[in-house]
Amino acid sequence: MTLNWFVATQPGGTIQEVAKSCSDASNGRYSISVNLLPTDATQQREQLVRRLAAKDSTIDLIGMDVIWTAEFANAGWISPFPASLAKQVTKGDFPSVVKTGSFNGQVYGAPFNSNTELLWYRKDLVSKAPQTWNQMISEAEKLGSEGKPETIQVQANKYEGFTVWANALIDSAGTKVLSGPETVDLSQKPTEEALAAMGRLAASPAAAPDIDTSDEDSARLGFESGDSAFMVNYTFAYASAKANAPDVFKNMGFAKYPKVVPNRPAKPPLGGFNIGVGAYSNNADLAFQAAACISSSKSQLTATKLDGLPPSRESLYATKTVTGAYPGFSQLVKQSIAASGPRPQTPAYQDVSLAIQDALQPPSKIDPNDPGSSYDQLRSNLEDAVKRQGLL
């Protein structure tokens, strides 16, 4: 029996390798055929949504971004895991990750890999990593005034990465975007502190010249070029710098994602993929078994080995594969995922994300000294978005 797995590609070959080893392990019960989706998360979702809304029965397995679960489950496009299997596929996973694959108390996604962002900095420019965004901006501006590399690399183009950044800062400041699927939280004071930090960076000479179009890759390239002092980015940045910019890599330091306020812990972003089973699949039973194999510890370590993706199981962080992939910072990755602030879980997630981008991007429109009007815009956008009203 052939199972179709719709999933974004990984350059190191993880997907093909996992599909092959799980097919082999099934003793001929199923063979997984990989259907690659675009690399861009927005376009991955658009393709899947179009197929699922049309009740496509050829979708057996889905590599689901952590933010899709509520939307897909609520629409009836994916099936919940049977109780016993649900326990098996989530055993030992970070609670923050398990939550991203769950909706209304049921497990819809078997965690396959996780991801988080760290603060990367140049050890030759600053002796110690800054603790907060404000501290980082001040230090960068000081470096700039001394004629040294000063740029801070973030992800602030109008795309999902911007929502990741905004959500991490709002969460770190001590509030949440949503408190329930249809309830806007956003306590005013902490939200304004988060917005002020974004606006302050955008207005600072330490912002990258291309901040308004920046994404993970432009940030990485900017850091590797040697004229940046700081960068927030996913773990792939380490291996990339090692391969492409040995001079920069020599002095590449890592630290926990910066805080917004000194007395509150940072809530780093949470990425990663869960494996879901299509609701219109004709082979759901086999697909659940395949999902269990794809999300097994063995497959997760394959993803770490081939593509440097952090596992979603805590116990795996003691293995040689993980400590080897993240030399010296495997515990930092583990702590960051455990402490992460996931993006809101709501069936209207797409609307919520677009609403955040519409209100705050480009970040230069946030007045760092008076973020009140940006706050009002964000709140009113979100009030509409959770009810799926308004144009976005």
Added chain:
Amino acid sequence: MNAAAGRLRLGGGGPAATERSREERRLGWMLCAPAVVAMLLVTAYPIFYAIALSLQNLDLRFPDQTSWAGLTNYKTVLTSSLWWTDVFNTAFITAVSVTIELVLGMAIALVMYRAIFGRGIVRTSVLIPYGVVTVVAAFAWFFAFDPASGFVNHLPLVPDDKAWFGGRWSAMSVIIMAEVWKTTPFMALLLLAGLTTIDAGLYEAAKVDGANAVQRFFRITLPLMKPAILVALLFRTLDAFRIFDNIFIMTRGAQNTESVSILGYNQIISRTNLGLGSAVSVLIFILVLIIAFVFVRVLGVRMAEGRPGAT
């Protein structure tokens, strides 16, 4: 028998001639009928379906919550500042790009018309940009202006770290340049068709009367080309108003460069909100109808006269 009678009576004129023309018209309708039926199937059905969708609360993500919406979707769109920003963006891109295309297109048409050597090669090479797939062309322009990969920032007088797609007007200008590069050949071709219809004798007569080249262009070429120019403008305006590919590839609507088509895409494809998205689509359709109406009724475009190849 009828036809023969008609032909016989042709010389007589009067009521007989109108009978004949009535018959011709009937024949014309019958010949057109298959095309009309096909058009009804492939255009009228989707249009009415879109109108029906736009009157409902219909979101594919919430299939159980479908309900009759009346005109609320239209109210949402028309009271949104985003819609009006996007209408402005679209109108701005249309006006600027079509103006530039008209001037450049006219110059290229004159060159193609006058070319003595290698006429075929000139005409073919001018058409190449129009033959490139828009998405491919958009990527080419995007990569050329992207600070990380492009050559534009290495040109003299351009700052090395200029983020073209980081600002509204710089992004808009790249989008317009790509649009102009892509479709000027089409404009030139339509204008060339108009140019070839002008009787060369008129120019000779004007020369004999002592008119210089500038006078000949403004007194003979332009007035006689008016139908062709208006048709070319109509086609290009309608086309430019639906601009999608270039913006989608280059900015995806960021930095306030969103066009109405991108707005519709976001509602229908990203949010799968078919009700709201269809309302946007219907409003775009109405705007396009208004543009066509203005051209045909106010400016007096006569399609048959200005059609390429018509004499």
